[in-house]
Amino acid sequence: GGVDLECEMLVLGAGPGGYSAAFRAADLGMKTVLVERYATLGGVCLNVGCIPSKALLHVAAVIDEARHMDALGISFGQPTIDRAKLKAHKDKVVGKLTGGLTAMAKMRKVTTVRGNGTFLDAHHLQVEETAGTGSEGTGRKQVIRFRNAIIAAGSQAVHLPFMPKDPRVVDSTGALELATAPKRMLILGGGIIGLEMGTVYSTLGARLDVVEMLDGLMQGADRDLVRVWQKMNAPRFDNIMLKTKTVGAEATKDGILVRFEGEQAPKEPQVYDLVLQAVGRSPNGKKIGAEKAGVNVSDRGFIPVDIQMRTNVPHIFAIGDIVGQPMLAHKAVHEGHVAAEAAAGEKSSFDARVIPSVAYTDPEVAWVGLTEDQAKAQGIAIKKGHFPWTASGRAIANTRDEGFTKLLFDAGTHRILGGGIVGTHAGDMIGEVALAIEMGADEVDIGKTIHPHPTLGESIGMAAEIAHGTCTDVP
Ligand code: FAD
Secondary structure, three states, X not given: OOOOEEEEEEEEOOOHHHHHHHHHHXXXXXXXXXXXXXOOOOHHHHHHOHHHHHHHHHHHHHHHHHXXXXXXXXXXXXXXXXXXXXXXXXXXXXXXXXHHHHHHHHXXXXXXXXXXXXXXXXXXXXXXXXXXXXXXXXXXXXXXXXXXXXXXXXEEEOOOOOOOOOOOEEOHHHHOOOXXXXXXXXXXXXXXXXXXXXXXXXXXXXXXXXXXXXXXXXXXXXXXXXXXXXXXXXXXXXXXXXXXXXEEEEEEOOEEEEEEEEOXXXXXXXXXXXXXXXXXXXXXXXXXXXXXXXXXXXXXXXXXXXXXXXXOOOOEEEOHHXXXXXXXXXXXXXXXXXXXXXXXXXXXXXXXXXXXXXXXOOOEEEEEEOOHHHHHHHOOOXXXXXXXXXXXXXXXXXOOOOOEEEEEEEOOOOEEEEEEEEEOOHHHHHHHHHHHHHOOOEHHHHHOOOOOOOOOOHHHHHHHHHHHOOOOOOO
């Protein structure tokens, strides 16, 4: 058949990576087409990821904070929860942001095409139109010819093969629907996504179990940070099963019956009202006909790229979850900009020293750069500044002094290598530590920077002073 549409830049997938790339390409003067199978732009992050989860976590935090006020002599009583209204609120938040993207695409004259894209060769993409709220194809097809392409097709939740197909078994997308009010919930996988959704459901009334194959929750973060989170969150859980896995499950009238195996497995199968599968996400690399374009895809579905985000085919780039870990929106956005700029002939490359991670739980856990565990494993000599929030006026005034801020410095050069924060608003503060690392700041740079008092952010300056031995406020 013929070609229906031609462009200089084709972007496949409209998540944070894809829309950022498309907007940058358009700003650089390229005629840009953005292909997305779903009705709204924004991908996983805006529609079923970062944003809706935070809308619900905000509500959970308000409820938890109100409960916390009892001890201060302020009582609000039990909250009544209108799930339909709460879901409508969450959908409105998502709608505002995805609607904003549509407007921005129009403003930049980015052509959006709704449909499922597969490569025909290195210069042609076939798009089967999709309709409705899902990604069902209508059978109508068109062909787009492109000079350059950016693959931003993202990832999807991993489903365990033995899990029954049942409305009581959900992934994060299903959990965000708030369709049921479970009393007993199992979280499969002790990572950030599972623990964030668990936080929401537990505040809304569920008792939690979590099962994790590895020896600790929130892998990647230093254990001292996680310990604080775990102590504060212990009341939400009946069972935290580490070094344990699920080996079978069946749907029964009373619930989903799950069998476990491993060090902390209960002897009897357990019954749950809701099972959340949060065992990871797999890249969509094998679902887009990449091989027809000559683009290499790994066995697991990742697309290898160089520092300019180029695949092995020089005019085809790939960005975001589909190129590898960490699967985070802020990484995808930066990669999107690099790819668009590189395609436009600029010398851009992805050279971020660090990418911050945040669990938006209560308290929040945030970390960036080198961790203490990594320093130990790699034999790097570090100097640590550890500031406990029991010495922070603001944290005490907030009645939330369980947290701490720690910074890790190179013992020789005194430059900052990494940092971790556990406590309320940790995620909002970790960006300063990332900036310090990017700028090559040392203990004195950070310690002598005047931070506003009284703030939680001060704890970063204090941690630097502690490392430097000049902190007078903490014993
Ligand atoms: P995606 O967002 O996955 O977008 C890919 C897009 O491509 C999708 O819209 C998809 O429909 C489309 N697509 C795929 N194949 C085709 C095709 N063949 N044709 C047409 N369209 C196609 N990250 C954070 O940084 N912070 C958070 O707080 C956070 N919270 C999260 C919470 C949850 C519950 C989940 C699931 C994820 C969360 N993430 C978070 C991760 C974040 O959502 C992803 O890292 C991010 O969305 C990746 O962006 P992307 O552009 O690579 O791909």
